[in-house]
Amino acid sequence: MSNTATLPADFADLAPFTDWALDTWRERYEKRLASSMDEMQAFYDAMMPRLTEILEHCDRFDLHDLPDEARNLLLLAFSLCEASFPVEAWRQPRVPDSGSADLEMVREPPL
Amino acid sequence: MAHFPKPLEGSWTEHYPGLGTAPVSYKDSYDPDYWQQEIDTIFKKEWLCVGRVERLGRGGSYFTREFPWAKRSIVVVKDRDGTVRAFYNVCRHRGNKLVWDDFPNEETSGVCRQFSCKYHGWRYDLDGSLAFIQQEEEFFNVDKDSLGLVPVACDVWEGFIFVNLDPEPQQTLAEALAPLSEGLAGYPFGEMTQTYEVRSEINSNWKLFIDAFVEFYHAPVLHQRQATAEESQKLASIGFEGLHYELFSPHSMVSSWGGMSPPKDPRMVKPIENLLRSGLFGPWDKPAAVNDNQNLPPLLNPSKHRAWGIDSFVLWPNFMILFWETGWYLTYTYWPLGPSKHLFESTLNFAPPENASQRAAQEFAFSTFKEYAFQDANTLEATQTMIESEVVDTFMLNDQEILCRHHHAAVREQVEANGRPESYPWMPTPASANGE
Numbered sequence: 001m002s003n004t005a006t007l008p009a010d011f012a013d014l015a016p017f018t019d020w021a022l023d024t025w026r027e028r029y030e031k032r033l034a035s036s037m038d039e040m041q042a043f044y045d046a047m048m049p050r051l052t053e054i055l056e057h058c059d060r061f062d063l064h065d066l067p068d069e070a071r072n073l074l075l076l077a078f079s080l081c082e083a084s085f086p087v088e089a090w091r092q093p094r095v096p097d098s099g100s101a102d103l104e105m106v107r108e109p110p111l
Numbered sequence: 112m113a114h115f116p117k118p119l120e121g122s123w124t125e126h127y128p129g130l131g132t133a134p135v136s137y138k139d140s141y142d143p144d145y146w147q148q149e150i151d152t153i154f155k156k157e158w159l160c161v162g163r164v165e166r167l168g169r170g171g172s173y174f175t176r177e178f179p180w181a182k183r184s185i186v187v188v189k190d191r192d193g194t195v196r197a198f199y200n201v202c203r204h205r206g207n208k209l210v211w212d213d214f215p216n217e218e219t220s221g222v223c224r225q226f227s228c229k230y231h232g233w234r235y236d237l238d239g240s241l242a243f244i245q246q247e248e249e250f251f252n253v254d255k256d257s258l259g260l261v262p263v264a265c266d267v268w269e270g271f272i273f274v275n276l277d278p279e280p281q282q283t284l285a286e287a288l289a290p291l292s293e294g295l296a297g298y299p300f301g302e303m304t305q306t307y308e309v310r311s312e313i314n315s316n317w318k319l320f321i322d323a324f325v326e327f328y329h330a331p332v333l334h335q336r337q338a339t340a341e342e343s344q345k346l347a348s349i350g351f352e353g354l355h356y357e358l359f360s361p362h363s364m365v366s367s368w369g370g371m372s373p374p375k376d377p378r379m380v381k382p383i384e385n386l387l388r389s390g391l392f393g394p395w396d397k398p399a400a401v402n403d404n405q406n407l408p409p410l411l412n413p414s415k416h417r418a419w420g421i422d423s424f425v426l427w428p429n430f431m432i433l434f435w436e437t438g439w440y441l442t443y444t445y446w447p448l449g450p451s452k453h454l455f456e457s458t459l460n461f462a463p464p465e466n467a468s469q470r471a472a473q474e475f476a477f478s479t480f481k482e483y484a485f486q487d488a489n490t491l492e493a494t495q496t497m498i499e500s501e502v503v504d505t506f507m508l509n510d511q512e513i514l515c516r517h518h519h520a521a522v523r524e525q526v527e528a529n530g531r532p533e534s535y536p537w538m539p540t541p542a543s544a545n546g547e
Contacts, residue, residue: 055467058468070467096336099492101311103485
C-alpha cells in the first residue's frame, strides 16, 4: 500500500495520511518507529475525531468483503492503534527501555 | 493490609510449607550443566504443547517444529481420518530432513498427500509408513514395513497438540495435566480462532520469563506509564495482591482482579481505549462464545470474586494459558535455547469478529499486549546479566511471587530425582514443591 491508497469520499480529509494504510502489523509498527513525534501527533489529531465515524462506515460492510476504500480506512485505524502509544503514553516512538526487544509476527488474521 | 483474604497460615507461601520462605539462589537460571539436566530430565521427558488443532485444516495438513535444544525436528500431521500424529523429520534412507522449505532450519507448514524426500524421492504416507523407494530393486534386503518415519508420542487435549520426546512417556497426557485436564476442560478454546501469533528470541533463561508472567507484583511499577496518570498513581500506592494462588504441582495458577469491561470511570482509560472499547484486558464487549462467563470450567475464578479479571495457569513445564474475564485467551510457550537464551512464543486468541469495530478492538488488544511484552522482555536481559555477575547470590521472593518460588522448586525436584544433584551444591536442601 502507498499514498495512492484511496479513501471513501466522506473521509477525504484523511488523504494526507494514506501512507499509513499498511497491510501488515510489521509495516505499521515500522512506520511508527520511522516517524517523528510531530508526524504521529498530526496523524493522531486527524484520526481521533473521525475514529467513531470510520468504524461506523466500515461496519456497514461484510468484514470479509470490504470495498478497497473501506479497507484502507480500517487499516488507518489499525495504524492509529500503533501510533496511539507514543502519543498517549510514551512521548517517543519506541517503548521506553525496550532496547533490543523485538517481536516477529508469525501469523496474524488477514484483512 | 491485605485487601483480599489469604489462607489461615497467614500467607500463600506458608500454605505450602515445603516451599519455604528463605531467599533463593538463581544459579539454576544460568548454570550450563543444570540447563543440560533440565533438557534431559524435563524437556525430553514431558508433554510439550506445539500448537492448536486449528492449524491443521483438512487431512494432509502438517507443520514442522524445530527443537534445537534436543537437536531434533518434528512433523505434526493430520491424517485423512482426522488423527493427529507426530514424527521425527528424518528420512529413513540417508537421514535428510524430510520436510522443509528454502532454509533447512526454519519451520514450515502446508498440505500434502504424502511426504516426499527432496533428496532421492522416498515417499511416506500420512501415517508415517514408507510408501515408495526410488529404484527399490537397487537396495539389499528391503523391509519397507520397518522403514516408516520414527514416531513421536502425540496427543491432543482440548484442541492443544502435545508431543513427548520420551519413547515411552511415563504418563498419558491427561494424567500429566491432571487436575487441569478436567478442571479447564470445556472452555470454548475451539471457538476462539482469530489468532495472532508472535515469537521472539530472548537473552534470558526460559524460567525467568515464566517468573515475569506468574507474578503481577511488577505490573504497577514496570508498566505504570501505560495507564493514565491518575490510575497509575492509584495502582502504585496499592501495589498488587492476587485474589487466589493454587499449586497443582508441578502445575500452578494465579487468579487476579482487574479488567474494565467497561470501566466504571472513563477517566481511568486512555482516549483511544474509550473509542475502541478495548485495552490490555481485551475488547470490553464479551463474545457470545463465553456466554457471559456463566459456564466457566470449575478451576476458573476460584475465589468467585466479582472483581475477577484474569487467571494465569502454568501447565508444566513450559506452557501457560491466561484466561481473561473479557472472553479471550493468551498462551505463552518458552523453549530453552541455552542457559541464557530462550525462544518465547505467544498466541492471542479471540472469537472471530463480526464487524470492523470488533476487528479493530482486537487489533488494539494485540497492540497493547505487545507494548507490555516489550517492557517485560527487555527487563529479562537486564536481570539475566546481573544474576550471572554473581555479585549477589540469593534473592528475595515475596508472597505474591509464590509461583516463581514454586516453579523453580518443581524444576529442581525433577532434576534432583532424575539427574545428578551432587553437582549442584548451591541448591537448597530438597524441598517438596507440592508442599507435602
